Amino acid sequence: MLAACSTVARHVYCQTFTKNERLNDHAQERASAQGAAALGIFKRGLSRTRQSIAGRIAQVLGNTEIDEDTWDDLEATLIQADLGLETTETVVEYVKETVTREGITRTDKMNNVLKASLTALIDPPPPLDIHGRELSIILVVGVNGSGKTTSIAKLAHRFKKQGRDVILAAGDTFRAAAIEQLQKWGERAGVPVIANQQGSDPGAVVYDAIQAAKSRGHDLLIIDTAGRLHNNYNLMRELEKVKNVISKAVPGAPHEVLLVLDGTTGQNALKQGQKFAETSNVTGLVVTKLDGTSRGGMIFSVFTEIGAPVQFIGLGEGIDDLVPFDVNQFVDSLFDEP
Known part of the structure; x- marks a missing residue:
C-alpha cells in the first residue's frame, strides 16, 4: 500500500511542478507565501502532537548504529503517537525495507525515510464533488x-x-x-x-x-x-x-x-x-x-x-x-x- 501511495504522491508532485513552471514570478511568490502561511498554521495547531512525538523520535533517530533495538524503539514511539498497531507495523516494515535497500546503517540517516513513509500512507484528498450543478x-x-x-x-x-x-x-x-x-x-x-x-x-x-x-x-x-x-x-x-x-x-x-x-x-x-x-x-x-x-x-x-x-x-x-x-x-x- 505504501508503494502505491508513494506512486500517487510522486504523480501529484510531478503535476504540481509542471504547473508551477508555467506560473509567472508573481504567482510563484504568492503560492510560496500561501504555502508558508499554511505550514505555519499546521505547526501552531499541531504543537502538542509535535512536542509529544519529536523528542521520542529524536531519541530513536540519534547518531547510533541501526540494530534490532532501533526497530523496537521506533515501533513503541509510533504506537505512543497513536498510529495504532497495524499502521505502525506497516510503517516500520517500509522503513526497514528502505534502509536495507539504500544501505543506510546509522539512525540519524533515517529521518527522511520515516517522513517519506508517513507521507506515503495518506493519499492527497480529491476535490469535493460540489461543483457543476445548480444545488x-x-x-x-x-x-x-x-x-x-x-x-x-x-x-x-x-x-x-x-x-x-x-x-x-x-x-x-x-x-x-x-x-x-x-x-x-x-x-x-x-x-x-x-x-x-x-x-x-x-x-x-x-x-x-x-x-x-x-x-x-x-x-x-x-x-x-x-x-x-x-x-x-x-x-x-x-x-x-x-x-x-x-x-x-x-x-x-x-x-x-x-x-x-x-x-x-x-x-x-x-x-x-x-x-x-x-x-x-x-x-x-x-x-x-x-x-x-x-x-x-x-x-x-x-x-x-x-x-x-x-x-x-x-x-x-x-x-x-x-x-x-x-x-x-x-x-x-x-x-x-x-
Whole structure:
C-alpha cells in the first residue's frame, strides 16, 4: 500500500511542478507565501502532537548504529503517537525495507525515510464533488461531541468566502442545543439556517431545506444530522431515512458525506469511524480538535483503516481554523522545530 501511495504522491508532485513552471514570478511568490502561511498554521495547531512525538523520535533517530533495538524503539514511539498497531507495523516494515535497500546503517540517516513513509500512507484528498450543478448537498455525520455542528458552520464560512451561496439544515432535531448552536453559528457566519422545533421529523426539516435552497437560489446545502439515539441501529436507520429524502428531492445527492471525528479520542475515533463508514457511504473525513491533543498520529490509522480521504482538520476554535488537510504540511509539522 505504501508503494502505491508513494506512486500517487510522486504523480501529484510531478503535476504540481509542471504547473508551477508555467506560473509567472508573481504567482510563484504568492503560492510560496500561501504555502508558508499554511505550514505555519499546521505547526501552531499541531504543537502538542509535535512536542509529544519529536523528542521520542529524536531519541530513536540519534547518531547510533541501526540494530534490532532501533526497530523496537521506533515501533513503541509510533504506537505512543497513536498510529495504532497495524499502521505502525506497516510503517516500520517500509522503513526497514528502505534502509536495507539504500544501505543506510546509522539512525540519524533515517529521518527522511520515516517522513517519506508517513507521507506515503495518506493519499492527497480529491476535490469535493460540489461543483457543476445548480444545488450541491453535503451531508455531515458523526457522534455528538465530535465538533460536528461547529465544523458545519466553519465549512459554511469557508465556502461562503469562496463565493458559494450556502444554506444550512438543522437536521439534528433530537437535541435542542444542536439546533440553537447551529443557528448561532449560522448567524455568525452570515448563512441562513432552516430549522424546526426539537423532536420534529429530521426528514421534513431536510426536505424543507432543499426546497428553500432551490427557491432562493442557493447552490450549496450543508445538512447537520443526529449524533446519538438510544442505540446505534436507530441512529443509522435515521441517517438512511434522511439520505432517502435527499436523493428523492435531488437525484444523485448527497454529493458528499463527511464524517466528523474528534481527534482527542485517538483510536476510539477509529472505532466510531468504522461504524459510520459501514452504513453511511462516507466520502470524506473531518478530524477536529487536533490543537488540543497530543494524539495527532491517529490521522494515519484513521485514513488507512477507514479508507476515506481526510478533507479537513480542526486546528483551533476560531471560525477560520478548520483547514484543508495537506499530508506534506502535516508530516513536516510533526518533525520540524517550531
